[in-house]
Amino acid sequence: MLGFESSIEILKDIEHSFDVSLLEYNNIKVWPLIKLALLQKLRHPNQQPIKNTYPNDQSVFYFIEKKQLDFLSKNKTDILFFSRTVEHTIMSDNKFYNPYIDPMIRIVKDLYRCLKFELIITKDAYNTMPRYESTYMIKPYQNYVKTNFSHTITHFTSLQRIINKLFKNQVNLDEGSIITDAKNVISWYSLFIQILSNTSPSAVFLVCYYGYPAMALIKACKDLNIKSVDIQHGRHGVMYKWYTIPVSGYDFLPDYFWCWGNAIKNDFEKNITTPTHHKAIVGGNINLSLWIKQDIMISQDALKYFNNLKQKNKIVLITMQHPDTVLPGFVYKAMKLLEAHDYFWLIRLHPLFNSNEVKTRIENLFEKYEITNFEIEYATKIPLYGLLKRCDYHITFWSSSCYESIAFGVPSIIINPVGLNFYKNEINSKIFHYADTLDKLLFFLTNNIINIDYNYYFETDLSVTMHAIHRIVNY
Secondary structure: OOOHHHHHHHHHHHHHHOOHHHOEEOOEEOHHHHHHHHHHHHHOOOOOOOOOOOOOOEEEEEEOOHHHHHHHHOOOOOEEEEEOHHHOOEEEOOEEEOOOOHHHHHHHOOOOOEEEEEEOOOHHHHHHOOEOOOOEEEOOEEEEEEOOOOOOOOOHHHHHHHHHHHOOOOOOOOHHHHHHHHHHHHHHHHHHHHHHHHHOOOEEEEEOOOOHHHHHHHHHHHHOOOEEEEEOOOOOOHHHOOOOOOOOOOOOOOOEEEEOOHHHHHHHHOOOOOOOOOEEEEOOOHHHHHHHHOOOOOOHHHHHHHHHHOOOOEEEEEEOOOOOOOOOHHHHHHHHHHHHHOEEEEEEOOOOOOOHHHHHHHHHHHHHOOOOOEEOHHHHHOOHHHHHOOOOEEEEOOOOHHHHHHHOOOOEEEOOHHHHHHOHHHHHOOOOEEOOOHHHHHHHHOOOOOOOOHHHOOOOOHHHHHHHHHHHHOO
16 A cells, blocks of 8 residues: 555646546546545555446436425525534534534624535434534435436546556556446535525535535535535645646535645645635634633533543543554553653544444553553543643644644654654654654653644634635625
């Protein structure tokens, strides 16, 4: 599997050596979709391509019930927020909170008509109820529709030759599976046309543009002349690295990429040769801005937890990743050695991998190393920013929470080669630290080394946020 930097370089070479704007399926420029498929192939080389399971002259299309359309038509909006179940990672006062969308609604709902909506695609949606901000749940239904879609992607064979050359024939993209991907995006298009036509927003905000429904929503926005905005939700990866943009832009890319600060905006813009479309705009991390000023979304149990933490000498937060990525042995040794100095360890499980099974597995490992000065349950369910405000050090494999730790003056220590690859520039600039041995980790955990102006990474002035929103909505 290729590393992050290698993947970026090869994808850059493809865009520079081949006119990817020529790649079309049913008159849609599909390089963003192909790029996503290629990235998934690099990450999971043994994964089998998904084939079309229905006749070539038929496609699935999603629609919305008339009674829900009637509701939408009576609720015209200025700003439409498209949320996903998986984004509701915080719970406070028995309500689920979306840290990307809900803070924005909180500061604009007195000025603009807003509607937050979500598609009920799986039963998981019902497990994140009730919501902090009211969410209109749409349950789509599907029909098979006769279509006359193409069976090929224009110039795909030429692209495959370039890929074979760059990857030395080790990567084979299946054209049929990408056509299936394109059909999956198109299948959601009619649904979003219905939603947008009935609500008439000026702008649509969403998180993580590179999913099938999100791409369909973005294309529907373009066709109806509605601005689309992707809200930054973490470190920008490969799908935010673009080098050549067609004159007319891409149907599946948003008009704006909402950035936490100038660091991300500058990184995004440095490679764009035609900045007319798909612009980066600094709007800040609203949730972080609110947290810097005061604690929000905090329960009484969390306040008691924070008071107990005050009794400890040093607090170290470890943000975990996939459960298969285990802590290296030298971390356990450091935990044991620093026990005498009253270091306390907060183990925060990843929002997608925080089951009781994962928790038990970690607890068993700590028991094996005879470590007792740690806590998992509250460290996982309490808002991240509440923990960062109260910890002295932050350890992670490669989580983008290392960026967020900057805003709270907390030094981050990377302990995994993937993170070293991801944050090479920041580590070389001593913004983050890298530890791959016990001695290095102990050094960083006994020296508070951080001297960074977080304003370059995070805009926290809410007047700048509001200006960005006004600019988008009233464009």
